[in-house]
Amino acid sequence: MKPAQRLFGIGISGLISGAALLMATQPVIAxxxxxxxxxxxxxxxxxxxxxxxxxxxxxxxxxxxxxxxxxxxxxxxxxxxxxxxxxxxxxxxxxxxxxxxxxxxxxxxxxxxxxxxxxxxxxxxxxxxxxxxxxQARVSATRSDPKQATAVKPAKFGRATQQGTVQSQQPAPILPALPNAIAQAPPSSPIPATTAQATPAPSPAPASPLPPFQGSTPLVPNPQIRVEGNTFTPPAPIPPNAPLPLPRAVAPPIGDIAVGQIDASPSFIDLGTAERVPRLVLRDASSREVLSLLARSAGLNIVFTADQAGQPGQPGQPQQPGQQGQAADGPKVTLDIVNEPVQNVFNYVLQVTGLEASRRGNTIFVGPKLPNSARNVVIRSLRLNQIPVASALNFLVGLGAESAISRERLVTSVNAVPVTQLQGAAQTAITQTQTTTEQRVEVQRVNFTDSTPFLRGLQVSGDERTNTVTLIGEARKVEVAIGQLSQLDVRRRQVAVNVRVIDIDLLALERIGTSFSFGINDTQVSNDGGIGFINFGRRTPGTTGISADLTGSTIGTATGIVNGFNNRGFVRDFFLQLQAAVTNGSAKILTDPTLVVQEGQTSEVRLTQEVITNFTQNITGGTGNTPATVSITVQKASAGLILPVQVDRIDDNGFISLSIAPSIARPDQQVAIQLPGTGVIANNFITLLSERRVQSGQFRLRDGQTLVLAGIIEDEDRTTVTKVPILGDIPILGALFRRTDNQNRRREVVVLVTPRILDDSDRSAFGYSFTPGVETQRVLQQQNRR
Missing domain, CATH: 2.60.40.3500 (Immunoglobulin-like)
Structure with missing residues (x-):
């Protein structure tokens, strides 16, 4: 065991089994x-x-x-x-x-x-x-033309002998001239270059203005320096490994989108015939005459009305002058049909002119807006499971339906009545308040500018008590509305969020490691603090004869880093240190709840105790013999752990968007206060709180991933002075009667959040496989007998 101040280690343990860090260890998959x-x-x-x-x-x-x-x-x-x-x-x-x-x-x-x-x-x-x-990485280099290279004159080198300096008889090789741009080698493999230079002749030293020194031999003579071995070459600096820029802009990843399709094709009138139109050419013909011609060819009757009212007793829309004949015969239509079934042509005319039609027996009713007695009207009531009835009504109204909602609201009326008091008193006013209930019916209808709503003509009504929606209209429109509500009435997903809050004492933290050694014959193996030594033979090899380039080089290459973070060993190291800190008592788990939260809801854990943090005093002045009234209000706050968890959304791809805001408040010290006007100091204490809070904001995790919120550090330096009364206040000598204690505390809060989506489908058997023990089963049997 070796003391340390930081959080590192090796391995993983059972504290966070199956959990993950920011990049998160994934569950076992195929x-x-x-x-x-x-x-x-x-x-x-x-x-x-x-x-x-x-x-x-x-x-x-x-x-x-x-x-x-x-x-x-x-x-x-x-x-x-x-x-x-x-x-x-x-x-x-x-x-x-x-x-x-x-x-x-x-x-x-x-x-x-x-x-x-x-x-x-x-x-x-x-x-x-x-x-x-x-x-492929390329080294940018500019090559010079070899024809433009100039020669360098050879230089003569001398070699030292015992008799003196003798000039070498062999000329030096002719080197090409350096080009203007020199190709640079990679920094990781520098190539040292040595330039041959002739030994310059010694120049005479300048005359010194001081007289020559005539003293004796110095006490410490100049040492003789001799350089042996190879010249040391410092290793080349390693350039920073900056990530390469992306070759192009990359959009954020997207997941799969659940798509629901509903057939929105219009309803057709079945004429019950297979007759075909060999050829039909009409220009600006009346729609009434065209429909009558097609109906007679199928052996059916037709009833046509041009009334725009739709309901008996309601006035129709006024006609413009000169359009009486056009309104009576319906809109004009032009046809050029060859070899088409009569039934299709009949429905094509209805679709183009916008006329409504319904068949009963051998008669077809046609008109711009048919009354309910002539339409094929159906009524369907749906009892919704998840979606509120108000949201369902608003959704259908947006598609073109009409709705009427009855609402009740409270109306408060306040009237001021002047009243004259006794003689000599001022006139005052007394207010009378009356509350009544007002019931209003609101009609919801949307009018679009450039589009025609599909559900126009559908009537919807809702009951908030039973969460039921009633649809009234044509069978085809009711079918489409039911299909839309079925896709909206889905269950909100639920997630089980495990939150662990760990309070770590950084000053008491210890690093856990292993040290071992063993030997086999002349081979010795030793490991101390993560550094391993292997020695072969009876002697320990030294560094004599080893070049400086070899001793200064690195051995091996670091493990690959994904997204700038080495995640292979860090997760195990981090969780092992947490487990070790909790085991040896330098850290403690404040709370470890698992909260089941529905999408869009907030859950909260409170482990608190109320303390008095302030007093508020209100003094109301008296008149005459009436004394002043003093009221004191106590303000309280919660000391302890407050952990709210809000789940905003759970999408179809298994991602959970949530936010947490843990807060830890503890009593710091008590302060005695004196309330003005009371003169009492005893028992008037307020508690100062020391609070650590973090607001994570909204973040997104995948099912089973773990987020670690760390770095919430509290550093406290406290100095406590105790002294002997009177004697401790004496200058200089008072230090003998005083004692000063300095305390330093460093604590860190680590929050681990692991959400898991619950399976609410019919194939989930969670909660039904509970097998009670003997004692529990006996208690259950006794309750059933009662």
Missing amino acids: AAKLTGVQVTPTATGVKIVLQTKGGDRPQVFSVNRGNTWTADLVNTQLQLSSGTFQKANPAAGISLITVAPIDKNSVRVTVVGQGSSPTGQVTRSNDGNLTFNLT
Whole structure:
């Protein structure tokens, strides 16, 4: 056990079994099957399409190692006809592409570049396939013309001997001149360059204005410096690994949308004949005459009315001068029909002219607006389960139906009556209040400008007590209205939200680790604090003879980071440290409820205690011998944990939009106050509260994911001074009679939220498989006997 101040670790434990962090560990799902690989060269690299089917979408983790780009597909099974896939030189800059399995449920895609590692981007299509767009990284360099290169004169180098300096007889090689633009090598592999220079002749030192030093030998002579071995070359700095910009704008992901279709085709009049019209040509003919001609060809009668009123006793619409004949015969129509059934032509004329028609026996009633006695009117009553009747009525009114709602409201009338008091008193006014109930009938109807409502002519009525809607109108319109209400009357989904609030003492936090060592013959293995040592042989090797470049280099490559976050080990490390903190007492779980919340509702957990936080004093002045009236109001607040959870929406793709606002308030200290005018100090104490609150806002989680809200840290420094009365106030000497205690507290609140959608369908058997124990079963039997 080693003390630490931060939260890291290794492993996972049973505290948060099956939970996830921000990126969330997913529940166990079926593995997808990789059945095909397509490789297509592009202008900048290569595109790899992996065809998958079945299971859920694979999880992809990518990493660059040297000149290789590797992508691991988790929860994926490779099922190719050839077992594995391999293709050499598929595109410029790419030397090899391989697809091979890692284990039973993992597949690795490896792309080897030429000279440098390619960069990849992963996209998902709507059909479930994965697409890897790989781009070969190029080093921008400007090459100079070799013909324009100039030669450099050879320089002579000297070598040191015991007799002196001897000039070398071999000339130095002729080097080309440096071009204007030099190609730069990658920063990760710097190439040191050494320029040969001739040894300059020593220049005479300037004359010193001071006289020469004539003293004796200095106490500390200048040391002799000798450099041996290779020259140390510092490692090249590693440039920041900034993410590559997206090649194009990417829209947010969308899910599946549930679509309901209802047949809205108009109703047809069945003439009961198969006769066909060989040819019929009419121009500006009366619709009444055309319908009569078609009805007689089918052996039926027709009753036509041009009245616009629709109901007996109601005045019709006024006619314009010169339109009496047109109104009596109906609207004009032009026909050019060849080889069409008589029944279809009859219904086409009705649809074009907008006339209503209904058949009873061998007679057809036709008119612009038929009365209810001549229409095929049906009445249907629907008792809704989920949707309120007011919402259903508003929805049908928006489609063109008409509704009348009877509402009651309270009306309060206030009248001022002047009253004269006794002689010498001022005149006052007394108010009389009267409350009555007013009942009003509101007609709801919508008038559109450019469109014709489909349900025009349908009458709807609702009863709020029984949540029933009554539909009155033609059979076809009633059928369409019932279909629309059936799609709206769906259950609101419910979600079980598990919320864990953990209070951690950061000063008492300890890191948990392991240390071990063992040896076999001349081999020793040791692990201490996550650092491992393996020594072969009896001697411990040193660093003599090891180049500086080798000792300064890094070993291995970090694990691939998805979306800028390394999620493979962090989840296990984080939850292991939470479990260890709770086990050793440095953290405690304040609450761990599981709340069942319906969509659009709010649930709240309150573990509080009321404390007095303030006093409000009101003094009313008296007159004459009447004393003043003093009223004191106590203001209270809740100290403890308040955890509201609001579920805004649960969509059809398993995503939950919710928000939480945990608040933790604890008593900090008590303060004695004196109320003015009372002179009493005792028992007048108010409590100051220290509160930690976080408002998450609305966020979205998938079914079974876990959100971790951390970083709610409280840092408190408190200094307590105790002293001996009188003696502790003496200057300087008073320090001997005082004691000062400094306390520091650092606490952090971690909130874990895990929602799970409940299955409310008929196939769900949750809650029906309870098997009571012996004692519980005995109690239930006793209650049944009563």
